[in-house]
Every structure is written in structure tokens, then in C-alpha cells.
């Protein structure tokens with residue numbers, strides 16, 4: 001496999017965006033990646049780890065801040081001519097028929113109408129859409145719309161097919177069916193592309209489809225691990241080798257990176273608060289307690305019908321606060337977590353307050369700032385301005401909302417919606433910086 005021709009190479013690519021207040025938001029950090037003929041590569045990572053940005057960089061839709069993307073050795077200066085993209089949202093033109101949607105990219109390439117028509121019909125046929133040529137997107141189910149999305153990309157016969165969470169807007173059965181069909185096409189003679197790179201946050205999907213899984217970490221996006229999936233196709237989800245890889249990836253996605261800063265020393269931007277409500281994270285701690293202090297993540301996700309992306313912030317929050325810790329794909333209750341979940345409500349709040357003050361950088365920063373302000377009160381805009389130096393507009397708001405949820409529960413500070421002020425609940429206590 002490693003001797004196969006390199007279609008696209010990503011050399012030391014970094015990408016920064018300009019934040020709303022002019023600060024730099026580093027999204028990708030020194031990414032190295034070769035995409036070779038014959039392989040399917042999955043980019044797996046939690047929300048915000050830069051997966052979509054990396055995919056768009058490979059497509060030539062986003063220019064790297066430093067480093068280069070090459071297609072067959074040629075550095076890109078615009079859209080990558082060897083790629084076509086399938087989007088999560090289908091991105092179809094509602095006013096065009098299936099046939100016209102599929103022909104769109106060919107028209108852009110200047111192909112004559114007769115050839116466009118012929119190639120579009122072949123792609124429509126290949127992806128199981130024949131009979132729907134003159135239908136409009138709104139007449140189609142989600143699964144059929146995504147087939148149009150596939151046909152529109154495949155008709156271009158790209159060397160490399162790029163897919164950004166192509167199945168995540170579909171219901172479970174439709175997604176499974178379409179994944180299966182894609183794999184049958186991939187194994188067949190007529191499939192017009194040489195390689196696939198897909199973004200997913202679904203671990204099972206990555207192991208089912210990919211030859212190689214790159215696990216991306218966040219802040220900024222970087223490659224944490226590369227896992228080879230040498231399982232025969234079609235893959236059996238119940239095979240021990242399959243579930244073993246799923247467990248390994250769960251562990252990689254949830255485990256803390258050794259080189260990351262300890263929460264005590266981290267700043268609010270270096271260690272953002274996970275998007276978890278107190279209710280959610282306390283519920284998870286309670287579940288692990290009910291299971292005897294140890295629970296497998298895949299089992300918890302399945303039991304709660306949670307996507308890993310919904311579960312990860314809860315796991316992150318509980319481990320940030322040292323209520324749980326992750327070992328491999330298992331969650332373990334810590335002594336602090338045990339105390340938190342078995343205590344009466346007032347004591348639970350005190351434990352939470354102590355942990356949040358010590359280990360959640362934004363909560364600590366808010367407490368410090370409120371403690372040194374006149375009357376222990378500051379406008380929320382003050383904190384939003386600070387946060388926007390390191391986060392996008394929406395992420396800054398979300399960070400503050402999480403901190404307020406945590407701070408209110410812990411009775412550390414309150415937020416007055418009418419005046420827009422955060423206010424200390426109790427007289428200022430010394431806070432170690």
C-alpha cells in the first residue's frame with residue numbers, strides 16, 4: 001500500500017483564521033498527510049479539531065497559512081482539479097432536476113451537452129438513481145438526495161473523492177444502506193475514483209470504511225494518531241478485531257494527550273470548557289457509579305443511544321473536573337466522583353464548586369475578575385471580549401454560557417439576564433491563579 005502512487009500530499013500545512021476581534025485562531029498545526037491510490041482514509045476527531053478545514057484545504061477551497069497541498073506533485077493555487085466533494089447537507093440546487101444537478105460540474109468544465117448528458121446518466125445509473133432523472137430534490141428522501149450528491153461528485157471522475165460527514169444527516173438505516181452500497185461500488189470495476197478521504201465523527205463508520213484512520217486532536221488541529229485497519233471487507237462489526245479497533249479509537253479520542261497543559265496551569269483558550277451541562281455530566285457520573293464505578297464507553301453510548309460526539313463533551317467535562325477518568329475505552333469513577341455522586345445536594349455543589357474553581361480555567365478566570373471588581377460584578381460583554389481573542393464569536397458565547405451554567409450550579413456566581421451582569425454569589429474567596 002505504501003508504494004502506491006501519492007495523489008495528494010499535505011506538507012506541513014497550518015491554517016489560522018482571523019477571529020472577530022482581530023486575534024489569530026489557529027485551526028490546523030503542521031499537518032502531514034499523503035493520500036494514495038487505492039486507499040480510503042478517515043479523518044476522525046471531535047468537533048472543532050479542524051477536520052472540515054483540512055478536507056477543504058485538500059480540495060483547494062481553503063488556502064493554507066503555511067505549508068502546501070500538492071496534487072500529483074503540483075502545488076495547488078486554487079481548487080484541486082483531482083477532487084470532488086460530497087457534503088453532509090447534500091448541497092443540491094433545489095430548482096434543478098436530478099439530471100441537471102449531476103450535470104452541473106460537467107457544465108462548469110465546459111463539456112458539450114451530449115457528453116454531459118451521457119456521463120450524468122451513467123453516474124445516475126451507477127448510484128441507483130435511474131428513474132429519478134427528472135425529479136427535483138424536494139421530491140426525494142434524504143437518502144436519495146445524498147445519492148444525487150454522490151452522483152454529482154462521481155460524474156467528475158475525480159482521482160480523490162472527498163466526503164464531509166456524508167452519512168450524518170441520514171437516519172441510521174439509510175446511512176447503513178448507503179455505506180454498504182458505497183463499499184460495494186468501491187470494490188467494483190466501474191468506480192471512477194482512485195481514493196477516498198472522508199471526515200467523520202462516527203468511530204464505527206471509520207472502522208467500517210477506512211484503510212487508515214487519522215485521529216485529529218484540537219486546539220489547534222493536529223494529527224494525534226494514525227491507525228491502520230487491516231480487516232477484510234465486507235467488515236463484520238461484531239468481529240473481535242473490529243470491536244477492538246473501535247475501543248482503541250474510543251480511547252484515543254477521549255484520553256488526555258500527555259503533552260497538553262494541566263488544567264491548573266491552562267488558560268481559558270488553551271483549555272476550553274467542554275460543551276456539557278451540569279445535568280449531563282452529573283448524569284454520566286451517576287451512570288458510571290451505578291455500574292460499579294467502571295463502564296465501557298461504547299456500551300454507555302449504545303445504551304443511551306448517544307453519538308460519540310454527544311458523549312465526548314460529557315466525558316471531557318467529567319474528567320476535566322476529576323470526577324471520572326478514562327483508561328482505554330473505559331470510564332472509571334474517581335474518589336472525587338464517588339463523593340460528588342453520593343453526597344447530598346449541598347455537598348455535591350460544594351465539591352463541584354471546588355473542582356470547577358481549581359480545574360476549569362474559565363470559571364477560575366471569571367472568579368478572579370469578579371473578585372477584583374467593585375462589588376463583585378462585571379458585564380458579560382467584558383468576558384465575551386476576552387474570549388473572542390481566542391474563539392470565534394459563537395464559540396465565545398458558548399464558552400460563557402457553559403461557565404455560567406457551571407458557576408450557577410456551584411453557587412459561585414450568578415448571571416442577571418436583565419442587566420447582563422455576572423455577580424459573585426458569595427464574598428470573594430482567595431483564588432489561586
Ligand SMILES: Nc1ncnc2c1ncn2[C@@H]1O[C@H](COP(=O)(O)OP(=O)(O)OP(=O)(O)O)[C@@H](O)[C@H]1O
Nearest residue numbers: 017018027045046047048049050051052053054392
Ligand atoms: N472560515 C472560518 N473563519 C473562522 N473560523 C473558522 C472558519 N472555519 C472554521 N473555523 C473554526 O475552526 C475550527 C475548526 O473547524 P472545523 O469545522 O474545521 O472543525 P471540525 O473538526 O470539522 O468540526 P465539526 O466536527 O464540528 O464540523 C472551529 O473552531 C471553527 O469555528
